[in-house]
Amino acid sequence: MTTPTTVAGAVTVSLRDRLQQFLAFASLLVIFIVFSVASPNFLTYGNVLAILYSTVVIGTLALGTTFVIITGGIDLSIGTGMALCAVMSGVMIVNADFPLLLGVLGTILFGGLLGLINGVNVALLKIPPFIATLAMMLVAQGLALVLSHSTPIYFNDIPAYSKISRGNLIPDFPNAVIILAVVAVIAGVLLNKSTLGRYTYSIGSNEDATALSGIDVRKWKIIVYTFAGLFTGLAGLMISARLGSAQPATGTGYELQAIAAVVIGGTSLAGGKGSIVGTVIGALIISVLNNGLQILSIPQEWQNVILGCVILVAVYADMVRKKEA
Amino acid sequence: MNRRRFGAVLTAAAMALTVSACGGDDDAGGSGGEQPYIALVSKGFQHQFWQAVKKGAEQQAAKEGARITFEGPATEADVESQVTMLTNAIAKNPKAIGLAALDSKAAAPMLEDAKSRNIPVIAFDSGVEGDIPVTTASTDNKAAAAEAAKHLSGLLGGKGKVAMVVHDQTSKTGIDRRDGFIDWMKANAPGITLLPPQYGAGDQAKSADITKSIIASNPDVAGIYGANEGSAIGVVKGVEEASKKGIKIVGFDSGKAQIDAIKDGTMAGAITQNPVGIGEQTVAAAMKVIRGEEVPKVIDTGFFWYDKTNIDDPKIAAVLYQ
Amino acid sequence: MAFVDDDPEAASSATLLRAEGVSKSFPGVKALSEVHLDLRRNEVLGLVGENGAGKSTLMKLLSGIYQADEGEFFLNGERFAATSPRHAQELGISIIHQEFNLMPDLTVAQNIFIGREPRVGRFLLSERALNDKAADLIERLQLPLAPRALVGSLTVAKQQMVEIAKALSYDARVLIMDEPTAALNDAEVATLHELIQRFRSPDTGVIYISHRMDELKAISDRITVLRDGQYVATVDTRATTMKEVISLMVGRTLSSEARPEGVREDREVLLSVQGLSTKALLKDVSFDLRKGEILGFAGLMGAGRTEVARAIVGADKTESGTVLLRGKPVQIHSPADAAQYRIGYLSEDRKQYGLLLEQDVNANITISSIGELFSSLGFVKDRAMRVASQRSVESLRIKTPSILQTAKNLSGGNQQKVVIAKWLLKDCDIMIFDEPTRGIDVGAKEEIYALLNSLVDEGKSIIMISSELPEVLRMAHRVVVMSEGRITGTLDAAEATPESVMHYATLRPDENPEDAAELGLETLTQEEGER
Secondary structure (H helix, E strand, O other), X not given: OXXXXXXXXXXXXXXXXXXXHHHHHHHHHHHHHHHXXXXXXXXXXXXXXXXXXXXXXXXXXXXHHHHHHHOOOOOOOHHHHHHHHHHHHHHHHHHOOOOHHHHHHHHHHHHHHHHHHHHHHHHOOOOOHHHHHHHHHHHHHHHHHHHHOOOOEEOOOOHHHHHHHHOOOEOOEOHHHHHHHHHHHHHXXXXXXXHHHXXXXXXXXXXXXXXXXXXXXXXXXXXXXXXXXXXXXXXXXXXXXXXXXXXXXXXXXXXXXHHHHHHHOOOOOOXXXXXXXXXXXXXXXXXXXXXXXXXXXXXXHHHHHHHHHHHHHHHHHHHHHHHHO | OHHHHHHHXXXXXXXXXXXXXXXXXXXXXXXXXXXXXXEEEOOOOOOOHHHHHHHXXXXXXXXXXXXXXXXXXXXXXXXXXXXXXXXXXXXXXXXXXXXXOOOHHHHHHHHHHHHXXXXXXXXXXXXXXXXXXXXXXXXXXXXXXXXXXXXXXXXXXXXXXXXXXXXXXXXXHHHHHHHHHHHHHHHHOOOEEEOOOEEOOOOHHHHHHHHHHHHHHOOOEEEEEEOOHHHHHHHHHXXXXXXXXXXXXXXXXXXXXXXXHHHHOOOOEXXXXXXXXXXXXXXXXXXXXXXXXXXXXXXXXXXXXXXXXOOOOHHHHHHOOO | OOEOOOXXXXXXXHEEEEEEEEEEEEOOEEEEEEEEEEEEOOEEEEEEOOOOOOHHHHHHHHOOOOOOOEEEEEEOXXXXXXXXXXXXXXXXXXXXXXXOOOOOOOEHHHHHOOOOOOEEOOOEEOHHHHHHHHHHHHHHHOOOOOOOEEHXXXXXXXXXXXXXXXXXXXXXXXXEEEOOOOOXXXXXXXXXXXXXXXXXXXOOEEEEEOOOHHHHHHHOOEEEEEEOOEEEEEEEHHHOOHHHHHHHHHOOOOOOOOOOOOOOOOOOEEEEEEEXXXXXXXXXXXXXXXXXXXXXXXEOOOOOHHHHHHHHOOOOOOXXXXXXXXXXXXXXXXXXXXXXXXXXXXXXXXXXXXXXXXXXXXXXXXXXXXXXXXXXXXEEOHHHHHHHHHHHHHHHOOOOOOOOOEHHHOOHHHHHHHHHHHHHHOOXXXXXXXXXXXXXXXXXXXXXXXXXXXXXXXXXXXXXXXXXXXXXXXXXXXEEEEEOOEEXXXXXOOOOOHHHHHHHHOOOOOOOHHHHHHOOOOOHHHHHHHO
């Protein structure tokens, strides 16, 4: 194969991606080391496990919404949507006596349904994603209360449900973390190696050009939002399995944390760039920070201040890196 | 394109009509109607506690022939939302208003407004600073928290490390339940070391994570106090997830999860308020004021310690909610 | 002049693509009115017309981006109507647009084969197969592209090559090229023409839209002329002079070309650049700009001319060098600083750097001058702005229904004029034009040239960067030639000929010691020899 002579100015994908991910990972490592040094209680098996465990719900939401953000959109409904899915899980499994497997699948698919509605609003009705998902956020919030009669639904009679999160397929290791890892790998493979992932990047990079290139942009946007909705359903499953109950009033604010994780991980809100590895690292950075600051007994008020600063620094560092590339 | 736009306009018009139709109902009950209208604004739906309050309020209203609405924001952290609801409630010109303030300072201007319109205010659950409320129907949270402290100290034999997971530090309940606990411990249990209070906004998952961090940094912690329903359940979950045995947990309020925890021994016991009683007393006091009768400045709705031994006692069972 | 459209018999069997009675309107403007076109087999058909004549619209109808209001299309005698770009591609009609349709965050290979990626199973993509396929295509077309390069990091010229590769990767029967060579240098144009010749066959045809008369002369068999949305004529290229074509396009004859009078050595030196170097490309660039002159900057693509301009106006960081304005050194760290010193820069990629596409013409023209001309006490003087915009539209003959028209709805050439109007309004003393007439039709070019000349007559000084040699030779009093980041030669009007400019533009002092010696530069081998 003839190698062209004037490749000099051109940057290849793999180089840039590797650099980005390496630096994000390095930041995580630095924070981790700082906390380990500052307190002997940090670097214990139990505490590291606690960190991973606390990442599960936000992490799952962040994985799904990474796709949406890469297309240049945004989904504000994932927090309350998660609560609604948890409620649906309760309605199906507890109230309507569905078999466990069916209920679990139903919850995830219900999340997909919410995503589908978002996708249709954004792609067909052309409502800006911010507005469309904001509306869905409110609808989901209300529906969660309506369907549950404002009362939590308890899964006490179905102990297998909690085991989804708290059980140990691997001894001393919670299932929830395994599920998060598996889902992260699937998301990563899909983003990098599937048509869904390719068109996600393409639409985010230049939607008009993608459409003119013969891709049905509307169809793919709907697919992306629906796909992200599956993650919302899964998050609803995971949080209700952890707590052993579906809490209808929870979830507000979770969407911003998920988006923060995505952004810290290097995904641009403008679309076209991002990675699953980055999102995972971003979610871990947030939970490591929360946990470490707690362990050091830093007053809780400061935690949000520090988190906000971290987001600023992470995004700025990312911008500087891209300019130099 | 045009068809779509037309459809959207049509939908919007239909929605607007529906909304105004709903809003119209309220005017009917206003001035000359039979049933006096009382607007109740609670702290929200995050905990089942408020459903119990609502039940008590509805029962009393039915008994006395009053009409009530019962609203609250989604979470107990949502101060702004509650202020908006309060403003809207006043705008409906009710005969009386009941308020469980998330932040009494934030509510102050609205209460001034209510006073200027001669709408009496009955505070419940959390008191409101100042003298605008005609009366306050609530639990004496400080005393209740002190009771919790007494029992926890008793369970620990008067010594050991104790942690607190509180819901917030802006509402009177948050402040009182924290301070009541701390004050009692300082005065009566010098052998107990108190760790600084942590705040979890009453979110169960967050409180669970916080509990695990507390345990990780203080492996010798002997007792943990959760100052409201969500915090307490979170503490129970956190201890479970950390697989730590032997920690004595004391909670607040009830709810199915707490009741189950007490029944199976993971939680030592809890303080319950009388939420149904709060609802009843609030509406009763409001009706008295509307009729022009005197009401006491403070209505103590009571609290009780309950644990495995007395949980089935009818007196206790009556004030617990699921 | 040999008209060839009145010969229906010869036409029918040899016709590959035909459009008849085509009309298309947009809100406020009738873009096409009963236009017809026919493309024969094995032919390259040039399509010309001033900006706004309807060429782009017609091509967008053919390629499925728009649907016609009236009229019919035939491919190989069969009626067709392309309902979408994908549909048109499937029919065998491939178009390369004037403005690129590329995804900057995807690689070259990913862009070329978007929607047609080689797969493993139904959903997973094979990146390796994709890159291999792209590499094969690139090699076949002999383009200097790397499959895994990010399109966003490529120069404008390379991006266009990606577009061309993409279009040619379909099994096209009709290839439509809309101003394909606007960003290519002569060598790249030659490559493209060679590609086109290879593409020609009894089953295929090319429609070639261009403003470059010399290219049309070289490559087309016939030329169709449109004017103001209507069909004018089709002529046989060999039997028609370009002047005749131009007069058909503009509906009038143009004055003959003039060349600038002599060098203006007696004028004061307004701007003096000394020792300018940047990390990326520039090495020790020094030159003077005299008052009232047009200083042309010639050279191959990538020689560094745009970089010089950007460095002067502070858009890029410099490592060393001084800029003297009227003899006094100035510190320019940003284009805002440059504007303060009355130095204006009109960039080459107007869509990205020059224009606010979502704003109207009025806003675009007045944006740089609001602070100075149109505001008092923080308030903006709307009426004065509109008056000034209207005047600009008239004097530059910008084709727009009104000054409130959104900029992105204007044709490419008129957009360029809007950007020029913006800088003219700013009343700069020194103006740097980077490819000022790219994508602008012949008639408008003349207007721009006349404008530039009147500006220097008023005493302004102009640096004109251009890849169109005829334009540089015609307009510049002196010509600075650059190659590989250095200034290799400065010629005055008399010395500047295509050959001499080309000679300096192709010197490569970093590769060839003889070239370095000619420029008086030391090379490594010389140094080593001395030791």
